[in-house]
Amino acid sequence: MPGRSVLRLLVLLGWLLVGGALAQDQPAPIVLTPGAAAVSLGGAAESWIEAGRGRTIDEIDAAGPALPWQVRQPGQQDRLDQAALWVRFTVELRDSERWYFVVDSSGIDRVQLFHRGPGGRWVVEEAGDSRPVSEWPVPGRVPTFELARQGGPTTYWARIEHDRVDFAAPLLLHSQPQLLAMREREQFLFGAYFGVAMLLALVSVANALLWGDRNFAAYALYLILFTLGQAAYLGVGAQHLWDRWLDWNAQSTFLLPGLSAAAALWFVQVVTEPARFSRRLNLAVLALIGLLLAAQVLDTLVPSRATFGARLLLTSAALGLVAVLVGLVWRKGDDPDIRVIALGFLPVLVMAVFPILRGLNVIPNSIVTRYGLAIGAALEMPILFYALNLRASRRREAQQRATALPHTDALTGLANRRSLVQRLDAAMARARNQKRPCALLLVRVANAEALLGEHGRDTLDRALVVTASHLRRAATDIDLAARIGEREFALLVEGPTTPDLATARAQQLVASGLRPVQALPADVTLRLLVVITLLPDQAPDAEATLQWVQGALGGIRNDSRKQIRALNF
Known part of the structure; x- marks a missing residue:
């Protein structure tokens, strides 16, 4: 008998020591004051994993310290396949500011939050993929619950189910201003992100259908x-x-x-x-x-x-x-x-x-x-x-x-002679009707033979492409630049013009040819001869007009000191 009494005393003393140690390890209540920063439950709450998911909140509460609760660590991960994670924490709200419990991750299978109401009855709220977001206590992107105000410390139990991936979502307490600011920021960023993605997707579909x-x-x-x-x-x-x-x-x-x-x-x-x-x-x-x-x-x-x-x-x-x-x-x-x-x-x-x-x-x-x-x-x-x-x-x-090869020059990309004649006919007809002249400039690369002999065919082709680029820069949106011969080009100034304006275009072309360009050897410049005529003239049609101006251009010597010649002004 005395031995049994001593044994019972030792067991009782052991329970007291273990209970005291557990009481010391149990987190203190979380005091939430106005203006306080967000609180992480890592280190401030206890957790326990229930195998089988069969216990009710009454059973969990009744078991109390008998369950192996452990202080939840920051960043803790838990495997919850066919199991439930219980998290217990105590909160004391001071003043009138609202606070919220947030499971800061989307896609959680099920989250339930329990606490006792004023009459001692359990208040249960649920969020997660188990029910529509519109039926959550606080609808949003992640499970969120408002904490109750009961005039003193309140203990909460959170029950979490999450299969296939370890649960590691941060468990946080946010004040109402913090929560609203966070959600407004998220809505702005996600709205911009998904809006741009949707726009690019629609444009991509349109391009795929339009261009194949x-x-x-x-x-x-x-x-x-x-x-x-x-x-x-x-x-x-x-x-x-x-x-x-x-x-x-x-x-x-x-x-x-x-x-x-x-x-x-x-x-x-x-x-x-x-x-x-x-x-x-x-x-x-x-x-x-x-x-x-x-x-x-x-x-x-x-x-x-x-x-x-x-x-x-x-x-x-x-x-x-x-x-x-x-x-x-x-x-x-x-x-x-x-x-x-x-x-x-x-x-x-x-x-x-x-x-x-x-x-x-x-x-x-x-x-x-x-x-x-x-x-x-x-x-x-x-x-x-x-x-x-x-x-x-x-x-x-x-x-x-x-597609444009029948109408353009393959080397330079300019319009060919046939396209120029068609446009020249239309431009001359408009000039007669409006009684305002247009202009035709014919251009020849005078030093083409020298370039071919000294630098070869490739350099000559580059020189012709450079000449075409000079004509494009000299043309406006309504003008037409064309290649009409091996080394001859044309610029049709379709809008109403004057002798001074036509001469200025010719001077621009001549000056452009004299400037060095990277596409040609450093010592090579282009000597361009230009003939100008105002239209309509005495020639009956576009083809006759073009032959007349080409004849005038062909009559100018390549070494002529005068590089610009006007035919009819």
């Missing part, structure tokens, strides 16, 4: 899926787009980012065209796209942590393959726009690493894992759109030049 441009079609698909994926990941979709579609909301966070990864790889395959360099590399890209889609289907039909992890690993492989494709085309150097395209992909390639590592539970939750990909996309979108426009403009220019 496959690059823009692939970019539009990638941009639409990527933007929708970001809307799902950031909680904007559940808040504004599919509030009532609970099943879709639960799947979209995993489905849309996976589809956007496959679309991104296809877009890069279209842009870089790896089949030009390696048939095996092109097949590898197509195979990885197929694997990404298959993994996404499997992850949707049989959702689990394993299928989600496999999909993230395939996405990592896709990012690596994107870098290889862009680097390959860069090294080959056959695409003048690839450097701009590579610059556009760089922010997303870098920033996508962080959410992937977070999904694999390699790194903790942070602002970079939550918003890094959106920041990278905001940098990527305008750069890629600009690069695609450069490429499309270059290709359309080539197509337009090919």
